Amino acid sequence: MFRFIVRRLLQLIPTLFGLSLLLFIWLRRLPGGPETAILGERATPEMRAAIRRNMGLDEPILVQYGRFVRRLIRLDLGTSTSTKRTVVTEFVERFPGTVELSVAAMLLAIGVGIPLGYLAARRRGRFLDHASVGGSLIGICIPVFFLAYVLKAIFAENLGWFPASGRQDPTIGATRVTNFFVLDGLMTREWDAAADALWHLVLPAVALASIPLAIIVRITRASVLEVLNEDFVRTAEAKGLTESTVRRRHVLRNSMLPVVTSIGLLTGGLLSGAVLTETVFAFSGIGAFIYEAISQRDYPVLMGFILIIAVVYVLVNLLVDLSYSLIDPRVRVR
Amino acid sequence: MRATRPKAAIAAVAVAALAVAGCAESDRDDSSGGSKKDTLVFGVAGDPKVLDPSFASDGESLRVARQVFETLVRPEEGGTKVTPGLAESWTPDAAGTTWTFKLRSGVKFHDGTDFNAEAVCVNFNRWYNAKGLMQSPDVTAYWQDIMGGFAKNESPELPDSLFKSCTAKDATTVDLTFTRVSSKIPAALMLPSFSIHSPKALEQYDASNVGGTAEDIKYPEYATAHPTGTGPFKFKAWDVANKTLTLERNEDYAGTKAKLKTLIFKTISDENARKQALRSGDINGYDLVGPADVEPLKNEGFNVLTRPAFNILYLAINQKGNPKLADIKVRQAIAHALNRQALVDSKLPPGAKVAVNFMPDTVEGWNGDVTKYEYDVEKAKKLLAEAGASNLTLKFHYPTEVTRPYMPSPKDLFELLSADLKAVGINVQPIPLKWSPDYLNATTSGTKHDLHFLGWTGDYGDAYNFIGTFFDRQKDEWGYNNPQLFAQFKDADTTADAAARTEKYKALNKAIMDFLPGVPVSHSPPAIVFGKDVTGIKASPLTDERYASAEFKS
Numbered sequence: 001m002f003r004f005i006v007r008r009l010l011q012l013i014p015t016l017f018g019l020s021l022l023l024f025i026w027l028r029r030l031p032g033g034p035e036t037a038i039l040g041e042r043a044t045p046e047m048r049a050a051i052r053r054n055m056g057l058d059e060p061i062l063v064q065y066g067r068f069v070r071r072l073i074r075l076d077l078g079t080s081t082s083t084k085r086t087v088v089t090e091f092v093e094r095f096p097g098t099v100e101l102s103v104a105a106m107l108l109a110i111g112v113g114i115p116l117g118y119l120a121a122r123r124r125g126r127f128l129d130h131a132s133v134g135g136s137l138i139g140i141c142i143p144v145f146f147l148a149y150v151l152k153a154i155f156a157e158n159l160g161w162f163p164a165s166g167r168q169d170p171t172i173g174a175t176r177v178t179n180f181f182v183l184d185g186l187m188t189r190e191w192d193a194a195a196d197a198l199w200h201l202v203l204p205a206v207a208l209a210s211i212p213l214a215i216i217v218r219i220t221r222a223s224v225l226e227v228l229n230e231d232f233v234r235t236a237e238a239k240g241l242t243e244s245t246v247r248r249r250h251v252l253r254n255s256m257l258p259v260v261t262s263i264g265l266l267t268g269g270l271l272s273g274a275v276l277t278e279t280v281f282a283f284s285g286i287g288a289f290i291y292e293a294i295s296q297r298d299y300p301v302l303m304g305f306i307l308i309i310a311v312v313y314v315l316v317n318l319l320v321d322l323s324y325s326l327i328d329p330r331v332r333v334r
Numbered sequence: 335m336r337a338t339r340p341k342a343a344i345a346a347v348a349v350a351a352l353a354v355a356g357c358a359e360s361d362r363d364d365s366s367g368g369s370k371k372d373t374l375v376f377g378v379a380g381d382p383k384v385l386d387p388s389f390a391s392d393g394e395s396l397r398v399a400r401q402v403f404e405t406l407v408r409p410e411e412g413g414t415k416v417t418p419g420l421a422e423s424w425t426p427d428a429a430g431t432t433w434t435f436k437l438r439s440g441v442k443f444h445d446g447t448d449f450n451a452e453a454v455c456v457n458f459n460r461w462y463n464a465k466g467l468m469q470s471p472d473v474t475a476y477w478q479d480i481m482g483g484f485a486k487n488e489s490p491e492l493p494d495s496l497f498k499s500c501t502a503k504d505a506t507t508v509d510l511t512f513t514r515v516s517s518k519i520p521a522a523l524m525l526p527s528f529s530i531h532s533p534k535a536l537e538q539y540d541a542s543n544v545g546g547t548a549e550d551i552k553y554p555e556y557a558t559a560h561p562t563g564t565g566p567f568k569f570k571a572w573d574v575a576n577k578t579l580t581l582e583r584n585e586d587y588a589g590t591k592a593k594l595k596t597l598i599f600k601t602i603s604d605e606n607a608r609k610q611a612l613r614s615g616d617i618n619g620y621d622l623v624g625p626a627d628v629e630p631l632k633n634e635g636f637n638v639l640t641r642p643a644f645n646i647l648y649l650a651i652n653q654k655g656n657p658k659l660a661d662i663k664v665r666q667a668i669a670h671a672l673n674r675q676a677l678v679d680s681k682l683p684p685g686a687k688v689a690v691n692f693m694p695d696t697v698e699g700w701n702g703d704v705t706k707y708e709y710d711v712e713k714a715k716k717l718l719a720e721a722g723a724s725n726l727t728l729k730f731h732y733p734t735e736v737t738r739p740y741m742p743s744p745k746d747l748f749e750l751l752s753a754d755l756k757a758v759g760i761n762v763q764p765i766p767l768k769w770s771p772d773y774l775n776a777t778t779s780g781t782k783h784d785l786h787f788l789g790w791t792g793d794y795g796d797a798y799n800f801i802g803t804f805f806d807r808q809k810d811e812w813g814y815n816n817p818q819l820f821a822q823f824k825d826a827d828t829t830a831d832a833a834a835r836t837e838k839y840k841a842l843n844k845a846i847m848d849f850l851p852g853v854p855v856s857h858s859p860p861a862i863v864f865g866k867d868v869t870g871i872k873a874s875p876l877t878d879e880r881y882a883s884a885e886f887k888s
Contacts, residue, residue, distance in 0.1 A: 031776075046491040048779075054470050081551075083381075156614040157614050164614040165610070165617075166576060166602075170580065170598045171375070171596070174362065179575040186351060186355050280604060281607070282602035284575055292603070295771070296770065
């Protein structure tokens with residue numbers, strides 16, 4: 001197990017170098033550079049040239065890449081060209097928002113999706129089954145940003161039940177410790193701040209959860225149906241085990257493997273949905289910031305953020321792989 | 335015991351929550367809760383980039399700076415005229431190169447130190463003596479725009495400095511000396527980039543130490559966390575994780591104290607999201623209102639304020655890429671082909687006007703007596719035929735994914751004008767590009783852009799800030815070389831007498847409209863909106879709204 005983890009982590013190193021080289025070349029091939037974005041309408045050719053020279057953008061790409069790698073080895077990701085703050089600072093302040101949102105969305109998708117998929121399978125062909133299969137189809141079809149707008153228009157703008165923007169009411173004046181607002185509220189016993197942060201999470205999390213939820217429902221349903229027809233289920237029932245034991249210990253557990261795999265992949269995919277959700281709800285996270293960094297040609301932010309996200313993605317999938325062994329002893333890693 | 339696993343998990347979570355609870359100190363200031371009626375939350379389109387306006391050129395940083403800092407002179411409320419700020423009065427000497435400013439007394443910085451002539455000189459000397467990375471054009475953009483260079487220029491591209499020296503004659507009298515006469519003085523000194531900072535805070539937080547390496551510029555602590563001025567609001571906190579910046583009332587302010595206790599700027603980049611946040615009560619106002627939203631918001635009872643138009647949208651013509659465009663007749667034909675009035679009526683917000691000069695008529699030097707190119711399809715066709723350009727194809731660049739105060743919905747504007755051009759027989763090849771950086775790059779460098787939209791919002795009330803910015807030298811945007819015009823600009827800029835200078839600007843506007851480097855299209859008034867219960871704010875053409883005078887109707 002330990003060696004498996006180490007091996008997987010070591011694999012990260014060549015992956016990251018390959019990714020960084022590709023990214024580096026791609027980004028530099030984009031027309032225009034940060035100098036135009038920084039200066040806007042006021043750019044003169046002299047100013048542009050001076051900035052390019054200052055930033056070392058007039059040197060050959062490989063020289064620039066070499067410098068980037070030398071710094072990367074020292075874990076220095078540089079500073080943002082648009083905000084002049086370090087990439088790490090930007091990440092530390094913005095990533096918690098995306099994590100909070102993604103975790104809330106995933107908890108919602110798992111907490112609702114697995115029971116719903118399971119029940120749909122158990123009542124195959126009945127109303128609940130049709131409703132959840134049909135509903136999940138709609139969930140997959142509706143674009144996230146559209147759902148986000150609709151949710152906001154109804155529940156924030158018209159009914160006023162939920163806030164329309166941001167992560168927390170700024171007039172609360174909450175204390176910041178980790179930038180995970182809910183956690184910060186608990187840590188500092190500012191219960192109102194934690195509750196307000198949770199309140200702000202509801203609509204964006206529902207919007208972001210729509211697609212994973214729909215996929216989890218469908219995969220759970222299909223998987224449970226398959227397992228229900230397995231010989232060992234019939235055997236377990238024949239042995240005289242109670243229905244609830246059969247369901248919980250044999251059916252549900254055996255059907256979880258594909259569901260967990262898809263949860264791992266969906267978690268990585270949440271980021272693309274988060275870009276839209278964060279923009280619509282003015283939610284401070286990395287999604288919206290990366291999008292902005294592209295138009296600013298903020299190379300250090302793009303490089304740094306995408307590399308860190310790659311690491312996070314690999315780690316999440318490592319956790320997923322490890323969780324297989326908890327669910328199914330047959331795939332226990334050695 | 336397997337069945338207990340879920341219970342164990344729940345127990346573990348509960349234990350973890352208990353362990354976490356209360357493990358950090360709350361640093362909440364209980365007074366900050368207060369009544370909502372003295373806290374205004376204002377929605378802005380972007381995070382400020384930096385809190386020291388010496389290093390800022392983006393609108394959001396300047397908006398914050400205008401509440402925290404003050405300048406020697408400032409625009410009149412709701413206008414562009416130069417009025418007293420930290421200086422009560424100012425007079426130039428006979429040569430026009432030394433300006434004496436009489437300062438207000440009894441003014442204190444937020445850190446309790448005194449504002450005086452000495453402090454003014456510390457600030458000017460700080461900018462003038464900038465070294466190393468502080469000379470980078472992305473750090474001190476406005477200083478370089480107005481003053482040119484520094485005491486010791488470290489780059490051959492930098493021009494000589496306009497600023498020469500600062501002398502504190504007594505506590506409330508200061509002399510600023512310049513190397514030559516310039517039309518920019520004193521109006522440019524109202525820019526937030528010339529805000530006066532507390533010398534003590536500048537030193538304490540190492541404000542001039544722009545560090546890092548050239549490709550990795552890092553701002554000093556002062557610029558990110560300790561801006562210290564004399565303004566009606568003090569900086570309190572910048573919460574990047576929540577996209578909010580909080581200011582609080584300066585209780586020791588020398589002038590009329592702010593009515594609000596707390597002013598919060600909240601970043602909501604999406605225009606629709608700002609509107610929804612206003613309607614749901616998350617925010618009490620926002621800037622950059624879409625022209626289509628002005629009437630609906632008014633009808634709902636919101637306070638929509640229209641800023642006097644202080645901008646210009648123009649259609650630029652590049653004379654280098656396409657030789658036909660170097661022919662004045664072709665340029666005149668393009669001008670006659672455009673139905674600018676129809677564009678203003680159908681696509682721009684109420685109050686917009688067709689432009690006659692490349693600057694708005696509120697700026698001195700505007701000239702109504704210039705060649706005007708009325709909408710005339712037949713004349714355009716005739717001119718094209720005379721120039722032998724009847725079968726002309728032009729690459730027309732327009733930006734996507736952007737609205738500028740002078741240019742709402744560029745695509746709509748493009749469609750109208752390209753239809754006009756087609757009507758006189760010009761083939762249009764549309765080239766849509768993403769505003770930043772693709773569009774800006776393509777239109778301000780190279781030679782491939784035949785026609786494109788661009789515009790400008792004035793920084794301060796002076797003709798040179800408009801027409802000088804566009805036409806005072808050879809630029810890739812226009813692709814012409816007109817030494818006579820350039821000389822005329824230099825002459826106007828260095829004329830000390832204001833009345834004589836105004837005449838020279840008028841002559842310049844006439845010369846420009848005869849030469850017709852492009853077609854001035856329109857001036858549009860941008861809108862800003864406040865909640866139904868917010869009063870006291872006057873819209874400013876320079877976006878210099880004074881939030882200190884805002885209050886809630888009770």
